[in-house]
Amino acid sequence: MENNKNSLYRVALSMLSEKEDIEDAIQNTIIKSYEGIIYLRKNEFFKTWLIRILINECKRIIKNNKRTIPIEEVNYNVGVSDNYNNLELTNAVNLLEKDLKVVTTLFYFEDIPQKEIAKLLNIPEGTVRSRLSRARKRLYEILKER
DSSP, rough: OOGGGHHHHHHHHHOOOOHHHHHHHHHHHHHHHHHHHHOOOOOGGGGHHHHHHHHHHHHHHHHHOOOOOOOGGGGTTTOSSSSSTTOHHHHHHHHHHHHHHHHHHHIIISSSOHHHHHHHTTSSHHHHHHHHHHHHHHEEEEEOOO
């Protein structure tokens, strides 16, 4: 778990905005992973399996919350509390729409292949490629403005 804590935080941050929700998602992921570790067939897929549990937890929290946040209360400068926290690129990624932010985080920060991202998010691989392409174009625009 210690080796994956930054990855878990980045993925949860890309899907959730409230600190408490992020902490709940990670905590529930850890509990569910300990309970379900016997179902993991291949140890080399542990990180992917763990992130899949986290994504499901984040989706559950989003579904349960279903609250509207006024645009004035959205904090676009939320950073990750690891080595990436001062990078302009990380701040630009946080400005992306949620669907683009999730695939960008998984692909570029977590080094998960497109095929695995498609499985994790239950979307076609072509959708992952198109979201990554749209994210790159949007990031170019955001960074060009700065």
